[in-house]
Amino acid sequence: MKKTNQMKKIIYAFAAIAFLSFAQSCKKDSEFLDKQPTSTLPIDAVWKDPNLVLTVVGDLYDRYPDYQTIEAWWTFAVFDEGFASASGDYFRHQNLEYGYDAWRYWDMGVYGYIRDLNMFIKRGQESTALKAEDRDRFLAEARFIRAGVYFEMVKAMGGVPLITTVLDYNYSGDPSYLQFPRAKETEIYDFVISELEAVKTILPDNPTVQSRATKAAALAMESRAALYAGSIAKYSNSQLSLPGGEVGISSGLANAYFTKSLAAAKEIIDGGKYSLYKKNPNLSENFAALFTDKGSNPEVIFAKDFKLKTNKVHGFTIDNQPRSSAEEAQGGRLNPSLNLVQSFEKLDNTYASMASVDGSGNPVYYSGITDIFAGRDARLAGTVILPGTQFKGKTVDIWAGYQLADGSIVTGDNFGQNKTNVLPGNAGSVQVVGADGPVDGLEFSAQSGFYVRKYLDPATGSGQIGTRSDVWWIRYRYAEVLLNAAEAAFELGDPTTAANYIKQVRDRAGLTVALTPAEITFDRIVHERKVELAFEGHELWDMKRWRLADKVWNGNNMSAADFINANNIGSATRTSTQVFGLWPYKYYNPGNANHLKYIFKVIKPSRVTAAHRFRIGNYYSSIGQDVLNGNPKIVRNPNQ
Amino acid sequence: MKIRFYFMIGALIAVLFASCKKDNYEAPEADFTGRIVYKGEPISVQYGQVNFELWQSGFGNYSALNVNVSQDGTYSAKLFNGDYKLVFSPNQGPFLWKKNAAGRQDSIAVNINGSKTMDIEVMPYYMIRGATLTAAAGKINAFCKLEKIITNADGKDIENVSLYINKTQFVDGSNNIATQQISGAAISDLNNLNMSVTIPGITPTQNYVFARIGVKIAGVDDLIFTPVSKIGF
Numbered sequence: 001m002k003k004t005n006q007m008k009k010i011i012y013a014f015a016a017i018a019f020l021s022f023a024q025s026c027k028k029d030s031e032f033l034d035k036q037p038t039s040t041l042p043i044d045a046v047w048k049d050p051n052l053v054l055t056v057v058g059d060l061y062d063r064y065p066d067y068q069t070i071e072a073w074w075t076f077a078v079f080d081e082g083f084a085s086a087s088g089d090y091f092r093h094q095n096l097e098y099g100y101d102a103w104r105y106w107d108m109g110v111y112g113y114i115r116d117l118n119m120f121i122k123r124g125q126e127s128t129a130l131k132a133e134d135r136d137r138f139l140a141e142a143r144f145i146r147a148g149v150y151f152e153m154v155k156a157m158g159g160v161p162l163i164t165t166v167l168d169y170n171y172s173g174d175p176s177y178l179q180f181p182r183a184k185e186t187e188i189y190d191f192v193i194s195e196l197e198a199v200k201t202i203l204p205d206n207p208t209v210q211s212r213a214t215k216a217a218a219l220a221m222e223s224r225a226a227l228y229a230g231s232i233a234k235y236s237n238s239q240l241s242l243p244g245g246e247v248g249i250s251s252g253l254a255n256a257y258f259t260k261s262l263a264a265a266k267e268i269i270d271g272g273k274y275s276l277y278k279k280n281p282n283l284s285e286n287f288a289a290l291f292t293d294k295g296s297n298p299e300v301i302f303a304k305d306f307k308l309k310t311n312k313v314h315g316f317t318i319d320n321q322p323r324s325s326a327e328e329a330q331g332g333r334l335n336p337s338l339n340l341v342q343s344f345e346k347l348d349n350t351y352a353s354m355a356s357v358d359g360s361g362n363p364v365y366y367s368g369i370t371d372i373f374a375g376r377d378a379r380l381a382g383t384v385i386l387p388g389t390q391f392k393g394k395t396v397d398i399w400a401g402y403q404l405a406d407g408s409i410v411t412g413d414n415f416g417q418n419k420t421n422v423l424p425g426n427a428g429s430v431q432v433v434g435a436d437g438p439v440d441g442l443e444f445s446a447q448s449g450f451y452v453r454k455y456l457d458p459a460t461g462s463g464q465i466g467t468r469s470d471v472w473w474i475r476y477r478y479a480e481v482l483l484n485a486a487e488a489a490f491e492l493g494d495p496t497t498a499a500n501y502i503k504q505v506r507d508r509a510g511l512t513v514a515l516t517p518a519e520i521t522f523d524r525i526v527h528e529r530k531v532e533l534a535f536e537g538h539e540l541w542d543m544k545r546w547r548l549a550d551k552v553w554n555g556n557n558m559s560a561a562d563f564i565n566a567n568n569i570g571s572a573t574r575t576s577t578q579v580f581g582l583w584p585y586k587y588y589n590p591g592n593a594n595h596l597k598y599i600f601k602v603i604k605p606s607r608v609t610a611a612h613r614f615r616i617g618n619y620y621s622s623i624g625q626d627v628l629n630g631n632p633k634i635v636r637n638p639n640q
Numbered sequence: 641m642k643i644r645f646y647f648m649i650g651a652l653i654a655v656l657f658a659s660c661k662k663d664n665y666e667a668p669e670a671d672f673t674g675r676i677v678y679k680g681e682p683i684s685v686q687y688g689q690v691n692f693e694l695w696q697s698g699f700g701n702y703s704a705l706n707v708n709v710s711q712d713g714t715y716s717a718k719l720f721n722g723d724y725k726l727v728f729s730p731n732q733g734p735f736l737w738k739k740n741a742a743g744r745q746d747s748i749a750v751n752i753n754g755s756k757t758m759d760i761e762v763m764p765y766y767m768i769r770g771a772t773l774t775a776a777a778g779k780i781n782a783f784c785k786l787e788k789i790i791t792n793a794d795g796k797d798i799e800n801v802s803l804y805i806n807k808t809q810f811v812d813g814s815n816n817i818a819t820q821q822i823s824g825a826a827i828s829d830l831n832n833l834n835m836s837v838t839i840p841g842i843t844p845t846q847n848y849v850f851a852r853i854g855v856k857i858a859g860v861d862d863l864i865f866t867p868v869s870k871i872g873f
Contacts (some may be wrong), residue, residue, distance in 0.1 A: 555813050557816065603689075640731070
């Protein structure tokens, strides 16, 4: 009985297997081969569900271009804002000139991205399954991103082929119908501006949406793009132009662009939904928190957001945290330069070098290590970790050694090194250099005498490789909008309006003596953007559009004398080709009134061996030879 | 066993013979040398900053060979024999390069067949004339005149004139120990330019410096220099 049962089971099993396999082979051959992939979704399925479309938009946002960003700290060391205190990056201070291909943003990847955007827009327009409001928002976001990509291209390359439809090759052997000439530089700027004008009313006008496109994000980008176009027109010269207009904007168009820039900025300002971040009464702490506070931050308009415990985190804090209090055995890479530090003006709106020596060249003795930085723009301590200030509740230990009465220096060659019997009258072991350096040539030490503070995450664990940081990268913020408005108004001959806008930004920095309209000059505007927007990816593009880059980075080397009692710090054309530092020393002379007081020395890190040289051919990056070979209609950029 | 032994010898021979195959191109052998000149006078420039392009067609994708011009205006390149086109890209060098009818930089056909020496004639914006560099009382004194060569609409103003000194033979804006600069606006007489710079302390001590004068022309990247002179003091 039992046996029969078992037998039956086996038979049933066989029958089932046979049925399944025969049924399978009953399928038509075509169906057998034609399977839906399980790893990707078909297009029409995506366009039925707003959540699925959002994942596609998320990818498009993720590829949004940034040249300088907190995900690539070393890009901030390419010019004069910072020194790269990492042995693999010293070369950034050792190359004389920038290659003509530097900052190139035109390759297969960029046009592949534009093709994806165009394809997304086309499919969205064809889809019918989504609610109209959802669909319109997605399409407006894609157009916003596309405008951003073209803006990035025109900044780097000048006019580029303007492709707004999906192009397909027909395999006919003749690709010439796919070869488009470069549009004029003005045409790209006009496209960017008109696209943003078109989508601003579709996008949500909601200040709590900060990592997706909003009305204010569109207006902020429009304001910046129009300002760039306006200044390129105003400061144009015959060398930076091509006969076809691919590069160069006629100076007659300047005012029209400035007017557009001002109008876009005003629309955000008058909308009243955004304001400057003013949560902390300590102005320096407040300025630092502006970049790291992600909870109802009223200043942030458009940012690239990150999230802990996902793979969307970054290591800016790991790379750049003070070495002495670091949570991993690294940090300290990006060291702000003295060039930047001394640009922060004094509270009476005047410029001055850091007072390391007095007028007759004698060292100035300070009883506190931070005293030399007192009475300056509050943004200085919010942007830079100064010697003797704190990060994450720990005081950084930056001092270069002892200077003895005879002028000789006692120092070490490692973080916080101790030496025995090196100080006169003291046979014991003493620490001879700060735990954060500076030690010349020692990576991760504060080789310029400073560490960066902007974007450094104060959260516990942000400096650990296992945790990392989720501080966001702010692409557009309200203070820049105010500065755009101020600059556009100034260029339009309205310094009163300019003074009013610039005052709001300066008040927040503790510079309470307002600049009068007569004091608003071009140099003032250049300076204000330099200090407010340092380490935010503006410097290169600003210097390019003002046509100042070849004057400031002119390839002439500098000396310490340029940083001692300098009288041209506020000059927009001041040479700044090499990064310098300022090192504190303790004066050791028992019995002297200045014993153990601090003195400061202007130094050039020994790894800085060349002066940056920005050539006229660098204003527009060269176009790759592969692009030129592939499309005979492309003309080369000038002066290369 | 024997078969395996032969097999091994066979394999060994095959390997050894395979590596006897010629697998490299011959190195280029023709020397292409010369100077960039204006009416026979060489034009001194900054080291490593001025180059011209040599293009050769017929070998796949187009790309240029860059040939650098040295401080004293000389150049040299090792090339294969063949036909090349020589061109300065726009804005290279403190001089103008002739343009073709379409307004593009014109090229010179160069046939390389064995070594060749060729002076390349260019049209500088300015020439430095009668330069003298002397040492006196811890200073280097310089005198020169400037002759404006391009006087038509293509001509350009002088942005500044600088006297550079250095302890090595490379002397320019980024390699110097002291400079003295006259801005273009401060120049009243192109035929009488005087500059003077104090020689700073040099470690290790040396009793000579290298000096030369450079002229920056407005809107032109590259400076035109006098030849480097070694001055004892």
